[in-house]
Amino acid sequence: MTNPLAFLVAGILPYVTALVFVVGVVGTMMRWNRVRVPLRITVTPAPSNVVADIAYELLFFKTLFRSTRALWGGGWVFHVCLALALIGHVFGIAVLAHQFVALGASASQSEQLSAFFGGIAGLGMLVALLYLLYRRTSVRAVQAISDASDYLVLLLVISIVLTGNYMRFFMQVDLAEIRDYLGSLFTLNPAPPANAMFLVHIFFVQLLLLYFPYSKLMHSCGMFFTRWLMGKRDLVSPREGAA
Amino acid sequence: MTTGGTPIKPFLAKDLSLLGLPEIAPENRPRKAVELLGEMKEQIRSLRLFMDSCAKCGACAEQCHSYLGTQDPNNIPAARVDLVRKVYKRYYTTMGKIAPGIVGAEDATQETLEQWYKYFWQCNECRRCAVFCPMKIDTAEVTIAARQIMTKLGIVPKFVMGIANNMHKTGNNMGIPVLALKDSVEFLEQEMLEETGKAIPIPVDQEGADVLYNPSSSDFFANPDSMIGAAKMFYAAGTTWTISSDIVETANFGLFFDKGVMKEHSNRLLNAARKLKVKRIVGGECGHGWRTWKMFTPELNDRVEFPIQHAVEEAMQYLQQGRIKVDPSANPEKVTLHDPCNMARGAGIIEEPRYVLGRVVENFVEMYPNREKSFCCGGGSGILMDEIKETRIKLGKAKADSVRATGAEILVAPCAICKAQLPVAMEGNGVEVTVKGLLDLVGNAIVL
Numbered sequence: 001m002t003n004p005l006a007f008l009v010a011g012i013l014p015y016v017t018a019l020v021f022v023v024g025v026v027g028t029m030m031r032w033n034r035v036r037v038p039l040r041i042t043v044t045p046a047p048s049n050v051v052a053d054i055a056y057e058l059l060f061f062k063t064l065f066r067s068t069r070a071l072w073g074g075g076w077v078f079h080v081c082l083a084l085a086l087i088g089h090v091f092g093i094a095v096l097a098h099q100f101v102a103l104g105a106s107a108s109q110s111e112q113l114s115a116f117f118g119g120i121a122g123l124g125m126l127v128a129l130l131y132l133l134y135r136r137t138s139v140r141a142v143q144a145i146s147d148a149s150d151y152l153v154l155l156l157v158i159s160i161v162l163t164g165n166y167m168r169f170f171m172q173v174d175l176a177e178i179r180d181y182l183g184s185l186f187t188l189n190p191a192p193p194a195n196a197m198f199l200v201h202i203f204f205v206q207l208l209l210l211y212f213p214y215s216k217l218m219h220s221c222g223m224f225f226t227r228w229l230m231g232k233r234d235l236v237s238p239r240e241g242a243a
Numbered sequence: 244m245t246t247g248g249t250p251i252k253p254f255l256a257k258d259l260s261l262l263g264l265p266e267i268a269p270e271n272r273p274r275k276a277v278e279l280l281g282e283m284k285e286q287i288r289s290l291r292l293f294m295d296s297c298a299k300c301g302a303c304a305e306q307c308h309s310y311l312g313t314q315d316p317n318n319i320p321a322a323r324v325d326l327v328r329k330v331y332k333r334y335y336t337t338m339g340k341i342a343p344g345i346v347g348a349e350d351a352t353q354e355t356l357e358q359w360y361k362y363f364w365q366c367n368e369c370r371r372c373a374v375f376c377p378m379k380i381d382t383a384e385v386t387i388a389a390r391q392i393m394t395k396l397g398i399v400p401k402f403v404m405g406i407a408n409n410m411h412k413t414g415n416n417m418g419i420p421v422l423a424l425k426d427s428v429e430f431l432e433q434e435m436l437e438e439t440g441k442a443i444p445i446p447v448d449q450e451g452a453d454v455l456y457n458p459s460s461s462d463f464f465a466n467p468d469s470m471i472g473a474a475k476m477f478y479a480a481g482t483t484w485t486i487s488s489d490i491v492e493t494a495n496f497g498l499f500f501d502k503g504v505m506k507e508h509s510n511r512l513l514n515a516a517r518k519l520k521v522k523r524i525v526g527g528e529c530g531h532g533w534r535t536w537k538m539f540t541p542e543l544n545d546r547v548e549f550p551i552q553h554a555v556e557e558a559m560q561y562l563q564q565g566r567i568k569v570d571p572s573a574n575p576e577k578v579t580l581h582d583p584c585n586m587a588r589g590a591g592i593i594e595e596p597r598y599v600l601g602r603v604v605e606n607f608v609e610m611y612p613n614r615e616k617s618f619c620c621g622g623g624s625g626i627l628m629d630e631i632k633e634t635r636i637k638l639g640k641a642k643a644d645s646v647r648a649t650g651a652e653i654l655v656a657p658c659a660i661c662k663a664q665l666p667v668a669m670e671g672n673g674v675e676v677t678v679k680g681l682l683d684l685v686g687n688a689i690v691l
Contacts, residue, residue: 028295035288040538041384043373044591045615057377067302067375075300075377141304144316145325147347149338150299214338215346222296223378229289230379236542237288 002192009203010192014185017206024213025221032225036237043230050231054224074131081124085164088118093182096175115168122165129158153215156208163201171197252361253628256404259397261411262501272396273351276359277334279392280327284335289384294331296378297321303382306375308618309365312637317362320372320382326358327389360398363389365634367623368499368531369584374615386624387498394501402628406496407504414511415460415492424488427463431470439691443478445470448519449485455516456484456554457493458527459659466662468679469528472686476558479689480566484525487515493532494659499625502543509540516549524551528680530585530658531623537590553586555657558685559595562602569688574604578684579651581610581642581665582617583658596657596681603688610649618642620656622664632667639668647674657681 002011047053056062061079064072091099092114100110133154136142167173177193184191192199212218229235267275284291303320304310310318317323325347332339332348339348349355366386373381393399409418419427428445435443446452454477462470477484490511497505516524526533536551561567580600586592593614600607612618621638628635646654646669654669654676656662665678 032288032292032295035285035291037288038286039542041289041381042538043370043379043381043588043615045593046591061377063375063377063379064300064302067306068300071300071302135301139301141310141316141319142299142301145299145301145304145319145321147299148344149346152345211338214336216296216298219296219298219378222292226289226292226296226378226380229292230373230381234538239542 006192006194006199007190009199009206010181011190013206014190014202017209021209021212025218028213028218029221029225032222036240037229037235038237040234040236041230042233042235046233047231050228053231054227057223057227070131071135074128074135077124078128078132081121081128084117084121085125088114088121092118093175093179096179118168119165122161122168125161126158126165129154129161133158149215153208153211153217156204156211160201160204160208163197163204167195167197167201171195173198251631251634253364253400253402253626254630256399256401258408259399259404261404261408262394262399262503264395264397267396269353272356272398273353275396276356276392277330277351279395280331280388281335283388283392284331287384287388289381290388293324293380293385294328297324297328297380298378300377303372303376303380306371307382308369308371308621308641309367309638312621312640313365313634315365317358318365320376320380323362323366324380324382324385326355326362327385330355356393356396356398359389359393363393364400364626364631365638367584367619367621367626367638369619369623370588371584371616371619374588383624390500391502399500400625400628403496403500403625406625407501410492410496410504410508410511414488414490416494416496417460417464419460419463419491421488424463424491428486431463431467431474434467435471435474439475441478441691443474443691445474446483446485448488449483450519451521452483452485452519453522454482454484455512455519455521455524455549456486456527457512457524457532458486458491459494459529459532460492461659461663462527462680463491466528466659466680466683468683468686469659469662470682472680472682472684472689473527473554475686475689475691476554476561476567476682479568479691480561485519485521487519489515489518493527493529495532495535496625498531498535498539505535505539506543509535509544513544513547513549521549524549525557526551526553528554528657528659528662528682530583530589530660533592534585534589553592553595555586555592555595555599555681558599558682562599567685568690569603569685570690571603571605571688573687574653574684575606576604576652577606577608577650578604578653578655579608579610579646579649580613580681581620581646581654581656581661582614583656583661584617584619584623586658587617588615596655599681599685600655603684604653608649608651610645610651612645618645620661620664621668622660625660627660627663632671635664635667636671639664640672643668643672643674646676647672651676653684654678655681655684 061076097111097114100113181193307320329349330351338346363386368383370383406416495508497508618641
């Protein structure tokens with residue numbers, strides 16, 4: 001028998017989360033897109049290729065690198081490790097950590113590599129997040145612009161990383177069980193696993209995703225819009241009423 | 244923060260009749276501000292995106308001359324935008340409605356508007372934060388929006404309103420009547436005759452000239468060398484040109500507080516150009532006026548049938564085409580260049596002044612940071628009020644530090660607002676340097 005609380009968190013909430021997240025994020029972006037660009041506001045010199053500019057920014061965080069080197073370190077390491085962790089979650093769970101077999105590794109070597117990269121990503125995120133938290137609490141200017149929500153988001157992400165790292169380093173998580181659970185979610189016949197730490201982990205993840213569309217986390221989507229708007233040469237909406 | 248009894252906010256204008264706006268009772272202003280913000284967030288994409296996309300990383304803080312100079316946390320660009328964002332969140336976002344305390348949402352009150360008035364008139368709309376923000380959040384866009392809202396509420400500095408009134412009455416910011424303008428023109432022509440032995444004209448209202456030159460009105464009084472430089476340049480290049488007595492003002496203060504005023508100014512210039520049947524318009528040494536022309540006029544005004552270029556571009560072309568000859572030994576001093584924000588970041592004039600200076604002066608040195616990373620002079624966006632001189636000196640501190648490090652004797656600033664602010668900022672921060680326009684040096688170096 002599944003624990004009712006576990007069923008709530010892992011059997012019902014995920015559907016609510018998915019709905020809120022997708023509708024919230026897509027809706028916000030559609031609303032942004034509906035608003036006109038009445039005047040040209042390109043910051044000059046405009047990049048010669050906006051798409052390349054955005055890609056370069058995404059990969060290297062070049063703007064922060066130029067402005068605040070320590071923040072660049074924290075921000076870049078966190079986001080790169082986050083990307084690594086997200087990719088790792090998809091492959092690790094889908095093929096049970098055998099993703100490196102395609103590159104010529106044996107099954108057990110692949111599992112070791114997966115654990116290695118996962119561990120690096122988890123520790124990298126933790127160290128970066130602790131630095132960012134330290135920065136937010138100790139640098140006067142950053143303190144001055146921080147609201148409770150800025151700390152809450154940091155603490156929530158740290159909680160997710162801590163529970164994830166705990167499972168990585170101190171537990172033997174049965175990936176097949178997780179994969180079956182996710183499969184059960186997709187087939188609308190949810191069967192939550194019994195792993196309590198996993199349940200806590202996905203509970204925090206869902207809290208974050210529920211909050212995501214209504215928070216500053218939308219900078220992840222907004223960045224594409226703002227850099228496009230400010231970087232594209234002479235971008236402007238057609239006159240109102242014009243065909 | 245008040246020092247030496249100096250008020251920290253610009254004086255308020257009493258007479259706003261020019262704007263023709265309905266009067267809003269003070270107690271209704273906060274509610275009306277919320278309403279106007281609600282309309283603007285549906286009309287201006289940048290404003291909407293900037294409300295939603297700040298990660299509060301704080302990278303902007305150390306890049307803002309206003310925060311660096313005043314050390315007031317509300318002058319951190321992210322905090323400045325937050326002054327509007329707080330209200331936006333409270334009334335227009337889900338979290339701000341259900342948990343205002345957690346996300347930093349706040350009701351709009353009289354105090355909110357007082358903060359807006361204080362801090363949006365300590366932002367020079369210089370856009371340096373946008374260069375250093377990973378999201379390219381441009382505080383200038385939010386400052387423009389907040390000031391526009393305040394204008395509609397009847398909260399406008401006396402200084403900028405006075406300039407708008409002068410512009411309306413006389414076609415220039417200084418309120419110079421036509422006769423005085425003609426006097427000044429004759430005086431400058433006489434000066435040039437004595438200096439060069441040549442009759443170099445400053446034509447007024449000459450129909451059918453190639454170029455309508457639109458200088459800053461301060462070029463007739465405070466910076467006559469810039470006007471002389473322009474006259475010599477056109478004369479040497481053989482370009483027929485004229486100024487228009489309907490408008491001798493390239494500085495468009497509408498940009499700083501009201502779109503309607505901005506549009507009216509540009510219309511006046513377009514009409515002057517039509518009346519005089521010129522082929523094109525050349526804008527004088529001004530940063531934001533240029534940005535208005537280059538970026539805003541095509542959308543804001545119905546028809547712009549004239550090519551327009553900046554006097555600095557004009558000078559560069561004449562040099563490239565060999566139409567003017569220059570002798571750099573006329574300018575032997577150590578010269579550095581201040582990149583006006585609205586030219587470098589606002590409308591892409593970066594290489595042109597360097598090309599020109601490289602040929603008209605003997606000893607040019609760059610200052611750092613420069614180009615699109617240049618610090619603002621601290622006077623941009625109409626912050627030239629005498630009553631906040633102490634604040635202006637603080638706003639000019641970052642620039643003063645850049646200039647001091649060059650050891651230059653002459654600081655070139657091809658922008659009338661910079662020319663008015665820089666002497667105050669340099670003296671106030673203990674930097675000895677002479678501020679000049681770029682055309683001043685072109686004028687010196689031209690071989691006639």
